[in-house]
């Protein structure tokens with residue numbers, strides 16, 4: 001993964017033929033290098049159709065998801081591996097480079113008590129099997145720490161690093177998100193430095209999930225630290241404009257995060273591109 005991308009939440013969270021047809025040409029028209037496809041329901045996906053559209057518009061793709069209840073690796077590792085294998089097959093058939101996100105649990109999964117060693121052992125075992133399957137399909141496999149209100153297992157870059165070292169597979173990587181780091185890290189630089197050797201992907205997401213540059217994320221710290229570690233991975237703008245209710249619930253997004261789609265694409269995206277350029281990341 002390399003360059004600048006955008007999450008499909010800008011256009012759709014429903015990846016059927018119609019969603020793909022609306023999203024891929026629009027993403028290409030904004031000059032993106034890749035699109036991040038939310039792969040929440042593989043049964044509605046026409047992978048060959050997506051692949052053809054990606055090729056036509058010369059776009060690369062990364063897929064992301066959070067696991068549904070019933071397939072949470074800490075409590076149901078076998079079901080988690082089965083779910084991830086199905087996602088990997090669809091992602092590979094589309095021609096995606098990686099599958100990432102809350103691949104170690106659910107968005108909104110919380111046990112109500114601190115994580116146990118048994119939960120982490122189950123997660124590590126499931127991720128190890130999943131990573132091996134992803135590798136056979138030529139996919140990289142990411143884990144995205146999210147804030148404490150969305151999941152109780154992996155909230156910081158350091159915890160993600162611990163998990164990756166426990167799993168030990170060479171195609172697994174850390175995927176950070178500025179929104180979550182702004183809540184959980186003692187400074188965004190700390191998160192990036194902790195992830196460092198394993199960091200291959202980052203969500204550029206404002207403190208309120210709205211228009212980048214108009215919240216309280218410290219973007220100079222974000223891009224300055226990425227530049228200092230020689231980051232060469234993918235940077236995906238993530239702003240939740242298009243939210244079906246079941247996703248909004250997990251993310252706790254209860255009001256529009258920006259006045260319009262144009263606010264994010266026409267003001268937020270140039271802001272991020274300029275910052276990346278300022279710090280010699282683009």
Ligand code: LER
Pocket residue numbers: 064065066100101102107144146150177203238251
């Ligand atoms: C969820 O909060 C999030 O940041 C998404 O990227 C999860 O995949």
Ligand code: MN
Pocket residue numbers: 144177203205238
């Ligand atoms: Mn994210």
